[in-house]
Amino acid sequence: MHQLQTKRWGPVTCWYDASRVPGFNEAYFDPAYWQQRDAVLGQSTGRGVTWFVQGPSGALVLRHYWRGGLIGKILGDCFLYSGLARTRCRREYALLTYLAELGLPVPRPVAARVVRQGLCYRADILLERIAEARDLVSLLRERPLSREEWMAVGALIRQLHEHCVWHSDLNSHNLMLDGSGKFWVIDFDKCDVRAPGKWQQGMLDRLLRSLRKELVCNVPFFWQESDWQDVMAGYQAGR
Template identity: 70%
Template sequence: MQQLQHWQEGSAASWYDASLLPEFGAACFDPAHWQRQDAVLGQSHGRGVTWFIRGPRCELVLRHYWRGGLLGKLLGDRFCYTGLARSRCYREFALLNDLWAAGLPVPRPVAARVTRQGLCYRADLLLERIPGARDLVSLLRERALTGEEWRKVGVVIRLLHEEGAWHSDLNSHNLLLDAQGKVWVIDFDKCAIRAPGRWQPQMLARLQRSLRKEQGLHTAFFWQEADWDELMAGYQAG
């Protein structure tokens, strides 16, 4: 059971799970804090740096929010402040909390922070790391997924749809498979709960385009169109 707490210090407002971060403070969002404890396990580079950390109760993923596109070049990591509940990290934290509580295979949210600076804010998010999980792209560059694995992917997408969970960027990098064969969905930034509608087949089409794109990018990529039929069989059966 999550023990969600609210924490305020100066211009920063945070929410955190006390069962996973019993000694919470602003330093939890600072990579240097974890480096001093020799608790940094690794990092990945995308729009920014994502840090993998050995936390007090579980492994963590620390992510700072950055803008993309032209606004990213102008504003970097600053977003227009229109209220805490409208901040990107709060919305992702709250959505993940609801989905995780409903038993869906998403990362468990651990903490989020909004730091206000005048009309703008910066934001950070801490999640529980999914042990032994790899994204579909890295797996498909090494081996083909079985029909059963593809059907599991379809079942998970159907579960999201039944919960009304719209994923704004469901691509092959945001679907993970762990060592036990469980499928996970990550990166719920700018996502939301919606009533059933056209967004559901659009989500599926986006994923299919992603797989086709990755197939064209890599010499070795073990995906074929027939795999999509297996995924859809799982989706329809789910």
């Protein structure tokens, strides 16, 4: 059971799941803490560095929040503070907890931190790492997906839509396949639950654009337009 606890030290507020990180320490959000303990399992580089570490109860993902786009080049990791409940890490933590409790295939949140600095704040989040998972792009660089796998992707998106989950950036890097053949969705920053609408088709369109983009950028890349028919078949079957 999720045991949400809160700790505050001056401008720092942390939330954590006591069942996942017993003896919680704010230093968990510092990559150097894990490096000093030889507990770094790996890392990936995108907008910033995401760290994979061995936590007290299993493998974790440590991610710092960074702004994107042009404003990100100016403000970096600084966000306007308008209350703890509205911080990006707290909102993602709450959403992932809700989705995980529904049984949806999303990573469980473990801890989050907000550090206030005047009118701004910086933030981090710790998540459970999905075992033996690889993103769709990494897989498609090596092999094609079967019809059943593409249909599973469509069924997963339909599952999100049935629960009115809007993903702000559903692309081929944010869909993962684990070692047991199960698909997952990651990166729920700036996502939420909303009433059904045009955004549902927009999520599908965004994923299709992503696949077309990766087809141009990667050689080889084992995806073809006809695969999208299988995605949609899985989506429709989930009705």
